[in-house]
Amino acid sequence: MLSCKQVADRASALIDGELSAWELIQIRLHLAMCKGCSSFIDQLRKTDHLTAVAAEIDEPLQHGAEDGRYTEILSMLRKEQPRG
């Protein structure tokens, strides 16, 4: 089984969908048994997704569109990245 460090090393590749099927299976197996890594990956996924959403809605904002989602997502981003 993979160690927690090996899972962490592959985390960004996992989220980018760059892992082989075998690596995916190994990581899924580890995540099923390791709560620490499971929530770590969860957190990474959320952050990654929010960053993508924030980038998407950047353009309409520049055109002056009122969009409550922006404030909402910004506050979510701050919550997700306490160190940033």
Ligand SMILES: [Zn+2]
């Ligand atoms: Zn682990």
